[in-house]
Amino acid sequence: MPKDYGIGASSKRREDVRFLTGRGQYTDDLSIHGQAHAVMVRSNVAHGKIVSIDTSAAAAMPGVLAVFTGEDFKDVGGNPAGWLIKSRNGEPMREPKRPVLAHGKVRHVGDAYAAVIAETYEQAKAAAQQIADDAVIDELPAIIDMKAAAADASNRVHDEIPDNICFDWGWIEDNRAAVDAVFKSAPHITTLELVNNRLVPNAMEPRASIGEYFPGTGDYKLTTTSQNPHLTRLLVAAFVMGIPENKLTVVAPDVGGGFGSKIYHYGEEALVLAAAKKLGRAVRWTAERSESFLSDAHGRDHVTKIELACEKDGTFLAFRTETYANVGAYLSNFSTATPTFLHGTLMAGPYKVPHVYVNVKTIFTNTAPVDAYRGAGRPEATFSLERVIDKMCRELGLDQFEVRRKNFITPDMFPYTTPVGLAYDTGNYQATLAKAIEMADVAGFDKRAAASKAKGRLRGMGLSTWIEACGIAPSHLVGVLGSRVGLYDAATVRVNATGNISVMVGAHSHGQGHETVFPQIVAERLGVPESSVEIVHGDTSKIPFGMGSYGSRSLAVCGVAMNKAIDKIVAKGKKIAAHMLEASEGDITFEDGKFSVAGTDKAKTFGEIAFSAYVPHNYPLETLEPGLEETAFYDPANFTYPAGAYICEVELDPDTGKVDVVAFHCADDFGNIMNPMIVEGQVHGGVGQGIGQALLENTTYDENGQLLTGSFMDYAMPRASDVPFYNVDYSCQTPCTHNPLGVKGCGEAGAIGSPPAVVNAVIDALHRGGMTHVTHINMPVSPGRVWQAING
Amino acid sequence: MTKLSMTVNGKAVSGEVEGRTLLVQFLRETLHLTGTHVGCDTSQCGACTVHIDGKAVKSCSIFAADAAGANVTTIEGMANADGSLSVIQQAFQDCHGLQCGFCTPGMVMTSAALLADNPHPTEAEVRHGLEGNICRCTGYHNIVKAVLTASGQTVAAE
Numbered sequence A: 001m002p003k004d005y006g007i008g009a010s011s012k013r014r015e016d017v018r019f020l021t022g023r024g025q026y027t028d029d030l031s032i033h034g035q036a037h038a039v040m041v042r043s044n045v046a047h048g049k050i051v052s053i054d055t056s057a058a059a060a061m062p063g064v065l066a067v068f069t070g071e072d073f074k075d076v077g078g079n080p081a082g083w084l085i086k087s088r089n090g091e092p093m094r095e096p097k098r099p100v101l102a103h104g105k106v107r108h109v110g111d112a113y114a115a116v117i118a119e120t121y122e123q124a125k126a127a128a129q130q131i132a133d134d135a136v137i138d139e140l141p142a143i144i145d146m147k148a149a150a151a152d153a154s155n156r157v158h159d160e161i162p163d164n165i166c167f168d169w170g171w172i173e174d175n176r177a178a179v180d181a182v183f184k185s186a187p188h189i190t191t192l193e194l195v196n197n198r199l200v201p202n203a204m205e206p207r208a209s210i211g212e213y214f215p216g217t218g219d220y221k222l223t224t225t226s227q228n229p230h231l232t233r234l235l236v237a238a239f240v241m242g243i244p245e246n247k248l249t250v251v252a253p254d255v256g257g258g259f260g261s262k263i264y265h266y267g268e269e270a271l272v273l274a275a276a277k278k279l280g281r282a283v284r285w286t287a288e289r290s291e292s293f294l295s296d297a298h299g300r301d302h303v304t305k306i307e308l309a310c311e312k313d314g315t316f317l318a319f320r321t322e323t324y325a326n327v328g329a330y331l332s333n334f335s336t337a338t339p340t341f342l343h344g345t346l347m348a349g350p351y352k353v354p355h356v357y358v359n360v361k362t363i364f365t366n367t368a369p370v371d372a373y374r375g376a377g378r379p380e381a382t383f384s385l386e387r388v389i390d391k392m393c394r395e396l397g398l399d400q401f402e403v404r405r406k407n408f409i410t411p412d413m414f415p416y417t418t419p420v421g422l423a424y425d426t427g428n429y430q431a432t433l434a435k436a437i438e439m440a441d442v443a444g445f446d447k448r449a450a451a452s453k454a455k456g457r458l459r460g461m462g463l464s465t466w467i468e469a470c471g472i473a474p475s476h477l478v479g480v481l482g483s484r485v486g487l488y489d490a491a492t493v494r495v496n497a498t499g500n501i502s503v504m505v506g507a508h509s510h511g512q513g514h515e516t517v518f519p520q521i522v523a524e525r526l527g528v529p530e531s532s533v534e535i536v537h538g539d540t541s542k543i544p545f546g547m548g549s550y551g552s553r554s555l556a557v558c559g560v561a562m563n564k565a566i567d568k569i570v571a572k573g574k575k576i577a578a579h580m581l582e583a584s585e586g587d588i589t590f591e592d593g594k595f596s597v598a599g600t601d602k603a604k605t606f607g608e609i610a611f612s613a614y615v616p617h618n619y620p621l622e623t624l625e626p627g628l629e630e631t632a633f634y635d636p637a638n639f640t641y642p643a644g645a646y647i648c649e650v651e652l653d654p655d656t657g658k659v660d661v662v663a664f665h666c667a668d669d670f671g672n673i674m675n676p677m678i679v680e681g682q683v684h685g686g687v688g689q690g691i692g693q694a695l696l697e698n699t700t701y702d703e704n705g706q707l708l709t710g711s712f713m714d715y716a717m718p719r720a721s722d723v724p725f726y727n728v729d730y731s732c733q734t735p736c737t738h739n740p741l742g743v744k745g746c747g748e749a750g751a752i753g754s755p756p757a758v759v760n761a762v763i764d765a766l767h768r769g770g771m772t773h774v775t776h777i778n779m780p781v782s783p784g785r786v787w788q789a790i791n792g
Numbered sequence B: 001m002t003k004l005s006m007t008v009n010g011k012a013v014s015g016e017v018e019g020r021t022l023l024v025q026f027l028r029e030t031l032h033l034t035g036t037h038v039g040c041d042t043s044q045c046g047a048c049t050v051h052i053d054g055k056a057v058k059s060c061s062i063f064a065a066d067a068a069g070a071n072v073t074t075i076e077g078m079a080n081a082d083g084s085l086s087v088i089q090q091a092f093q094d095c096h097g098l099q100c101g102f103c104t105p106g107m108v109m110t111s112a113a114l115l116a117d118n119p120h121p122t123e124a125e126v127r128h129g130l131e132g133n134i135c136r137c138t139g140y141h142n143i144v145k146a147v148l149t150a151s152g153q154t155v156a157a158e
């Protein structure tokens, strides 16, 4: 019987009822008395000098209340980068100011350089068009191609950065000579040049923000689509607006997906607050989808050369990579961490390869900022590794499964320190691979391939054995590596007088189901019904300072903080029980919601203890404070390391080049599982996005920096008919060794592991069809690209 | 401004709109029925799907004035009379067919219309029928499962 309660149960999601009945409360659903509407004026050129912005005609239009330009914000702070990276030569990265509204220059199509506030949205929109018509912007040559940008010192995204290079990072620089030496004498070298395609996150809820100002107290309130309200508050208040954090409340209500794009602070958030103060009215802004395409932080966009040095039997000797990573026009908050510490540190994969060297050059271009998108750096690392390994197997005629097994770190080797600086605590890569092979019925593949062939189609099978690092930490280490924030999280467990429980968490749920899963843990630990536990999140005036949700950290960091707070509740409960039961504290045990004196039938229920804490008539007041509420912060000792093996089967039509994913098998090791239903859902969603990246999605700028894929008509989002049912297993479990829940995180796995499995399957299909001249096709593997590869 | 009236979720409603006001704006801004969402500006995402006289329609693709006199059902009108979830809504919860919930109202409305037309669809028919609705969270697996489950079929693939 599967569990129907507590940890490990597939409890149905309580949040679903409001979403299924239309009672969700997303930012744009809120209506505030007296609200005015903001519309941003966005650049329609990729690169230009702002000569003048005449706002007088717009300001005189009906309903217009205020107009802002970059001039209004030139004295406030910039939106900072969260990580300071150092170049190989020791120089700090170049960090240009990112203003609320563009000032002096516009740097990408969609860069906002003015804003209009009006009584109605339509009035604001009309006035915004007027400003666009009246502004004089001298177009400059657009800087789009990364290598050209780095080579041409005369044309600059930021005038103070001569070569458009943000930094040139080596990881680990001290490994470089040894790695080069291995390549000089290696028996075999496989080289692959690839592109990790730029993606638009496209959470279905567009970004939206509402600013309010309360003149009576001088307080501000920002309601916004954020994955991390406290982080947003810190950035808006302390860095940009220069207002004390205690005068700003940030609320992230129901948020319709994030995938990274709603981690960051965006200029519109500061704009609506400034406008609210100026007008003394609530000011709201909601992105149109086309604005999301132009101004949300995009993902990926790496151009990489990866080399693998190995023995003729496939034993890995070294990996060496050179990557150009696009950061776009400005540094978004985590844009410098994503291609470095979330990418270079994973470049050993799950393999015992002795030598690795990673070089990343990040380049400014006249495109939208690029930052973390589901997986963030780890999909790029995994794609490079798993594609070059696949290519090597084909070059040497080796079995792809055998090569993985031969090179895997074995279970007896943990803890295992990689040559790129991570210490994997535990894992069993052999087990997930064996599970995937079983799930995929690899033995029966030839029969299926023959059946496909009879229909005139080519069938291929692709493998990817991936690893990732979640719950990025500990703070002292990330501080040494350049992080400007800590990466702990926090939770407060408040037991109310009649025994029901409110838990205030720093994590934020925008689809992950925290409102259901966190109570499962509380219920299990305290022996209370799940329904008596309520999770409070997303409001800085209610929750402790936590860092929010991204990087699969909610459970592995915030969940553990909550678990620590529960420990404190139990410890205090024991003290209260000892007093009430006239026993010594050491004799009190807590189990199934009861505090008992060991070896007797004397006991108090959890509810009785809670009541006593708030009505302390019979209570040790001399030694113990009343109340039953505890807060804990948790800063993990290490990352967690989920890993797994994915096998994809595709069918390919050689006449049209169309690829269909016909089967997708995931064998994951997420450590302990809190809610299997939700874990499966997370994997489904990640794999769906990974198939999207592999086959459909591409963000294309033309040479003038115009975004050619700026709507759902041009940008191919995966639809229901583009994907199959996924086959998901999480029975291989090596619990995380350094957190008491043993959890690792599952949010990004699907998006990390799946793209190389899909592309490897396509190459396999082509090779089985005799087209061995095709060694690689860049993503998205569209029908056109496949057809060209076949026929070109 | 034009005056209009229609029936929304069984109730007679009326209001004044501009000629250019979209049905979705009328529902969200005038009637405060914010369960119907706006996910795009090109009528591609389906988050705004409602029923007009029983047919699934993207409410961003029709002027409010053109729906005058019609019988409109939104997500707020989908539960059973006693407030419990209808079969299709319950199937979405049971199958974990939603995560962030933003696409969900549109998915439910499209699925309900699909099942009304075709009470026992195949998996392929469901996937085809949902092509006008984008979900970024679920990878569609559990949405397709929910629709098949709501049709009374057991789902082989897990």
Ligand code: FES
Pocket: B037, B038, B039, B040, B041, B042, B043, B044, B045, B046, B047, B048, B049, B058, B059, B060, B061
């Ligand atoms: S909002 Fe109507 S289809 Fe996207």
Ligand code: FES
Pocket: A204, A256, A257, A511, B097, B098, B099, B100, B101, B102, B103, B104, B134, B135, B136, B137, B138
């Ligand atoms: S549940 Fe989030 S978009 Fe579908």
